[in-house]
Amino acid sequence: MEPIKSFELSKEYLESLREGIEIQDNQFITESLEGANVADIAAILDELNLDEAIYVLRLLSPSTAADILIELDEDSLIKVIREMEASELAALIDQMESDDAVDILILMPSKEREDVISYLQEKEKSANILDLLRYDEYSAGGLMAKEFIKANQNWNVVQTIEEIRRQAEKVEKIYSIYVVDNKQHLLGRVSLKKIILSSSDTKISDIYEPELISVPTHMDGEEVAEIMRKYDLESVPVVNAKNKLVGRITVDDILDLIREQSEEDMQAMTGISADIEESDSVFKISKARLPWLLIGVIGGLMGAQIIGFFEDGLSKYIALASFIPLVAATGGNVGIQSSSLVVQTLASKSVFNDTAWQRFIKGLMIAVVNGIVLGTFVFAVVVFIYGFESIFGLTIGLAMFCVVLLASFMGTVTPLVLDKFGINPAIASGPFITTANDLLGLAVYFGVAMTLLKL
Amino acid sequence: MEPIKSFELSKEYLESLREGIEIQDNQFITESLEGANVADIAAILDELNLDEAIYVLRLLSPSTAADILIELDEDSLIKVIREMEASELAALIDQMESDDAVDILILMPSKEREDVISYLQEKEKSANILDLLRYDEYSAGGLMAKEFIKANQNWNVVQTIEEIRRQAEKVEKIYSIYVVDNKQHLLGRVSLKKIILSSSDTKISDIYEPELISVPTHMDGEEVAEIMRKYDLESVPVVNAKNKLVGRITVDDILDLIREQSEEDMQAMTGISADIEESDSVFKISKARLPWLLIGVIGGLMGAQIIGFFEDGLSKYIALASFIPLVAATGGNVGIQSSSLVVQTLASKSVFNDTAWQRFIKGLMIAVVNGIVLGTFVFAVVVFIYGFESIFGLTIGLAMFCVVLLASFMGTVTPLVLDKFGINPAIASGPFITTANDLLGLAVYFGVAMTLLKL
Structure with missing residues (x-):
């Protein structure tokens, strides 16, 4: 294994991929991309022209294509979603967590956005998305995902593991399990480590940590970032005005936010007006x-x-x-x-x-x-x-x-x-x-x- | 529960704490700080003068004091460690993960640093620290911790859980379990979620993900940060030239690094020479x-x-x-x-x-x-x-x-x-x-x- 898996990410590979697309060598395309990290594939698609990028996306499985879509540069992303049919895009969004889905939908005119949402398969997901769209993009509400694991304080460890199993497909990364009462009020958290090390019949109420930092939906994203940095959090629960648990923000989204904002600050200071990169024309x-x-x-x-x-x-x-x-x-x-x-x-x-x-x-x-x-x-x-x-x-x-x-x-x-x-x-x-x-x-x-x- | 637990962090509390220290009301001090987040306590100690800060630190348990020390401003930290006895400081460092210990030891003159290390209780920890001190502070080697959970590919789930139990005290946060072969070569990772959802006799070699991004010890910290951001990693394993697993870097350290470096860049651009804040004289x-x-x-x-x-x-x-x-x-x-x-x-x-x-x-x-x-x-x-x-x-x-x-x-x-x-x-x-x-x-x-x- 190489110290860093960046597979064949090179100008040479880019050329051969372009040729593969030209002669429609689908086998070469899918095989050469197999096992590559989605962020790397996205970096390659960013270099292709629109038709080529869409051609590759359509060859891949919906779940892979969805993961790639999330990682695309905003410029490329806007072009790609403008080109896709509403039903086709909905099939990809069905595979995403709600916060990622919203990041993409927010880039579309509201008419087309509604079209896409109407094609979504899961009723729960479209409800979640409509809910998230209400928040300001850079507030805690706009950053949070609706997919997370929560456990009622009255459950035991086995019931909680059952819930994890039930949600495992939907929630990609589990950092903590949030503990709520019967009215969905946030009480605290319990780590996966604690779950693993406790016996099956242990009650959640006996092992959860009540000292928990949460953020309100209206908090500014930059402030959320500073809190997560200060308190070394890898995820933070989001609560509404009544302290009911409504979402969670993960540190990967925060890293993206920090980068975006430092670029914006730099832009404000140097007065370069649009979002440009050195590779632009x-x-x-x-x-x-x-x-x-x-x-x-x-x-x-x-x-x-x-x-x-x-x-x-x-x-x-x-x-x-x-x-x-x-x-x-x-x-x-x-x-x-x-x-x-x-x-x-x-x-x-x-x-x-x-x-x-x-x-x-x-x-x-x-x-x-x-x-x-x-x-x-x-x-x-x-x-x-x-x-x-x-x-x-x-x-x-x-x-x-x-x-x-x-x-x-x-x-x-x-x-x-x-x-x-x-x-x-x-x-x-x-x-x-x-x-x-x-x-x-x-x-x-x-x-x-x-x-x-x-x- | 309040949306954000910042307990009584206020100028008023700071005043009453100062009074408490003056009249040596130890009960008030410990009780009022009990349950407060260590980052908040550190923010308060940053505001106190050196004697006051040391007085408070000595009242708290070694593990709490150790956690607070890590969170102090560099200015305050340098003063505090200069004031403490080598044996006293060693007792606190005994409670830290190796990367945090190194962050503190690196601030001391080498003679005093050796003194402190000689007082450490655990032989393994002092060996780890001496090992980490060899790396450049801002390289992957300098950022990594030696505490992490690894599992041999031939173990089953029960053996792995046993290892987690054995290490649970030492490793504060577990994101992934790294999988190695008999020669300690890094093979891949397995998530805690997977461990929980697999039956006890499942072999690790059957469930681990071989697609894994790792970084070499000599990689620059800024590059590590960009890799963790790009690939949405909450922790990354560090390998030596022979691809042997030697440490792991967690995202909380990376958030601190990003902040430090953006401050340094700002400093380079504005030409403000020392590390100053608006609150300085x-x-x-x-x-x-x-x-x-x-x-x-x-x-x-x-x-x-x-x-x-x-x-x-x-x-x-x-x-x-x-x-x-x-x-x-x-x-x-x-x-x-x-x-x-x-x-x-x-x-x-x-x-x-x-x-x-x-x-x-x-x-x-x-x-x-x-x-x-x-x-x-x-x-x-x-x-x-x-x-x-x-x-x-x-x-x-x-x-x-x-x-x-x-x-x-x-x-x-x-x-x-x-x-x-x-x-x-x-x-x-x-x-x-x-x-x-x-x-x-x-x-x-x-x-x-x-x-x-x-x-």
Whole structure:
């Protein structure tokens, strides 16, 4: 056995698979994919064109095809489900756990979604799906699956094992068995290990752990992720407002969520608008990148207007131009540092966090310290090394101090305000805010210069 | 039961706990913490001062104290272990799984580490720990635990359950049972679900799944995380060069690793040097933030030199100064976009990725498209809206084009080069590179201007 089973996942295999599809060598296709991990097959289908991918999916068993569908890139997935007949897609969705089914159905227009649901074989599954579709996609309710094992506290170990046997087909992975009372209220959990090590007639009520962390359906997915990380959970039960057990979230879904969200944050910070990868076409990538670049350019052009406004003063004191990049870069750096510290704190949500006011005061003090250090440093270099007169050094130093203060203020307040309005605070490090900071910095710089140098 | 058990975790409780410690009300302390989750207790101890935290730890049972120690912030943890006697610490480490023990021991100077290990009660544990200490902290070997359940393929279900019973104390969470041959070669896995649902005399060799993903000890932790995410694994076995099973990595450790690494990347991008939180003191935060700001400032001062060099030309054509921020900001934005796309691709490591050369050509084409669009746009605004002569518009437009090309090139090549040398490519979006890009951009801008405007 190889340390990592990535079977024949290679460009060469991809080529031979393409040929196999071309000449409809179905035997080669199915045999070469047999035993491969569904995530690997999905990675291959992502590389094929739509017709080829659908051709392969139709050759495989519904349960394998269903597992592959879940693992496809969102781009490929949307194309594939648009191409399939409602009945055909329903046959695959019949093989999925409810949360995966919902992840796919949510990508369809509601009319077609209803079509697919009407074709589902199991009444229970379509009820579960309709139930899950009510929740926000990124809330605990939207992340949870309705398939899990629960045991009544009055059962014994044998009855519980019977329930596991009954549900074994539907529930792929069992981490814990949730224990409920007669009214379905969540009481606690019992591990499979405990079940195995207890005698058959042991009552569940004697062995379950009542200390259990659960999350409400409305909790934000990011918060669920942080709870699962903090408490080392591999699955967490979801309860409704009446503390009735309605679903469970597993750690694999959380890993996907974390990855998605870190990509989104990165996107917010770099201003790349659409969900692109390096393998996309030149024009798709250019199109996704241009909007931010244009915002930055428009900001730069407005900056040119601001500087133009001070042109008279500038022509009298041409050296002022030399320090424009210094002021602009420092403002940008201070702003990004401040906002990312705030974003980090917002993400970790501790009860011991300072209040907004304390945070503001502290940010101000840090800005004052940094501003004094940097302002003094710049003053010293400008006067003693570059040999300018001291009033000019004072101008640049004071402008630095003001810009540091201003950028810290903007960098601290902007993410807090965004967060208050329910907007991802990471965009505070993105295009709009950065550009606005640059412009403010320029205005402050020239304002200080015009005043001190009496231009 | 509350939807989330965060017991009395509040500022008020923290105050009353402090009082309890002051007046040595041990009964209040132990009773109020009883049943609380260890992660919550750790969060409280992080808020206490060192003497208070140690006082509480010593009141609790060794197994609870050990669990809390693992969950402490690294800052607090280092202080606590420095304060404890070697024998006292050894008593706690005796209660931990080997990977957690190593995470703590690695923080100590090697002399003291040996002291602690010499006090350990279990010979097997100290052997395991010494073994794990050989691996790089962030490799699969450094992340794995030596505690896991393995079954010989020739055993039956009853023998396997016996083994689980024997190891139950040592192995906190059981996800899978790994199946080995007589020489300890990894053959596959069998789930607890399968064990429960099989009759007592079933042979393991008849029920285990041979399709199993394992990782080699030397694999980088980030890669392990990506494999566990991609294949939806809650634990992964680790094998040595001879495919012998030597450990297992669980998903909770991976969640911690992902968080640590995303914080590190953020740090690399924002240039905040030490591991700080918003709750740290004003001077600690200032000190951590100043180094990058200083790099930026020094870069800005060098920029002033560059511009000063062109001062004669600038005084003839004062409007050139107005467009300095435009050029600098665009260069910065293009550079960050390019490098973060490359970093994202490097992190996902697919076999279908383009080669470095293809990537380079593609990056160049994207840069040309973006450069033409932005250059033309700027030319049009400068000439038709701002009313400058067209040779000046051409100068600014062409300078934009060159800066976009240059920044794309630097943004693409830098992370690739860093990655080749085993350095975290995320720092390509950080202080040094950004500053270097700014300077290059300025030089290009004035170079183009001096040439076209014949200054």
